[in-house]
Amino acid sequence: MLESLARVGSLTGAPWIYVVVALSVLLDVFLPVLPSGVLIVTAATAAAAGSGAATGQVPGDVPDILALILCAATASVLGDLVAYRLAWRGGARLDRAIARSRRLSTAQERLGAALSRGGGGALVVIARFAPAGRSVVSFSAGATHRRVREFLPWSALAGLSWAAYSVALGYFGTRWLGAAWLATGVSVAALFAAGAVAAYLMRRAPAGPEASP
Numbered sequence: 757m758l759e760s761l762a763r764v765g766s767l768t769g770a771p772w773i774y775v776v777v778a779l780s781v782l783l784d785v786f787l788p789v790l791p792s793g794v795l796i797v798t799a800a801t802a803a804a805a806g807s808g809a810a811t812g813q814v815p816g817d818v819p820d821i822l823a824l825i826l827c828a829a830t831a832s833v834l835g836d837l838v839a840y841r842l843a844w845r846g847g848a849r850l851d852r853a854i855a856r857s858r859r860l861s862t863a864q865e866r867l868g869a870a871l872s873r874g875g876g877g878a879l880v881v882i883a884r885f886a887p888a889g890r891s892v893v894s895f896s897a898g899a900t901h902r903r904v905r906e907f908l909p910w911s912a913l914a915g916l917s918w919a920a921y922s923v924a925l926g927y928f929g930t931r932w933l934g935a936a937w938l939a940t941g942v943s944v945a946a947l948f949a950a951g952a953v954a955a956y957l958m959r960r961a962p963a964g965p966e967a968s969p
Contacts, residue, residue, distance in 0.1 A: 773799055773824075774823065774824070774827045776795070777792070777795060777796060777799065777824065777827055777828055777831070778827050778828070778830070778831040779831075780792040780795050780831075781796075781828050781831035781832050781835060781919075782831040782832075782834055782835040782838075783835065784835070784890075785835040785836060785838070785839045785890055785891050785894055786835075786839065786891070788887060788888040788890075788891055792828075793918075793922050793947050793951075794944055794947070796824065796828050796919065796922040796923060796926070797922050797923075797925050797926040797929075797940065797943045797944055797947055798926065798940055799824060799926065800821060800824060800922070800923040800924075800925070800926025800927045800930075801926035801927070801929060801930050801939050801940045801943060802926075803820060803821060803824075803926075803927070804821075804926060804927045804930035804931060804939075821923060821927055824919075824923055825916070825919045825920050825923050826919075827919075828915070828918075828919035828922065828923070829912070829915040829916040829918075829919040829920075830915070831915075832884070832890075832911075832914070832915030832918065832919065833908075833911050833912050833915045835890075835894075836890065836894045836907075836911040836914075836915070837908070837911070839891065839894035839895050839898065840894050840895075840897055840898035840904070840907060840911075841898060842895075842898065843894070843895040843896070843897070843898025843899040844898040844899070844901060845898075846898075846899060877909070877910035877913070879893065879958070880893055880897075880907065880910035880911060880913075880914050881910060881913055881914040881917060882954045882957050882958060883914070883954065883958055884914035884915065884917065884918045884954075885918055885921075885950050885951055885953075885954035886951055886954035886955040886957075886958050887951050887955060889954060889955065889958055890914075894911070921947075921950065922947060925943035925944075925946050925947060926939070926940070926943050929942055929943040929946075
């Protein structure tokens with residue numbers, strides 16, 4: 757059993773796993789159905805199981821775990837910026853799509869008011885954990901022509917927080933629970949639970965008075 761886990765863990769050390777993670781995270785701002793978070797948790801779980809973390813030992817591939825966090829966080833920020841720039845350029849089709857979507861319209865109002873009050877950063881970070889929240893906030897920030905310095909630092913913090921949380925679930929779940937299959941199941945459940953809480957907080961965020969230009 758330990759030998760098979762080691763083989764699985766060694767796969768996560770191959771360069772292609774970082775490419776797969778980066779592409780998945782980069783594209784899920786446009787296709788929120790992509791299971792990028794689950795992929796990161798699974799990769800971290802397999803790496804930890806294959807390295808001996810399940811036995812409580814300090815694994816030798818900690819740099820690989822850190823690389824996984826950096827890879828996911830960087831791809832997250834790049835995806836946010838692409839969505840932001842596309843929405844900034846706008847166009848009649850995008851404007852109509854936003855107007856038809858109650859979710860996007862509400863997010864525009866809330867994000868604009870929050871950024872004007874200096875509190876939009878928290879919304880950007882929370883949205884990164886919510887299902888499709890990243891997409892809503894990135895497109896809304898661009899569509900409302902928010903300055904990049906108001907959006908980019910919070911996008912970076914959101915991406916790093918989300919990536920570190922996802923990797924930590926897989927790694928520490930394996931270390932504490934031992935069995936890789938159990939750690940993966942519990943970690944994925946914790947990931948979805950965080951998403952549900954984030955979605956609730958986004959819905960509860962007050963829209964506030966409309967910001968003045």
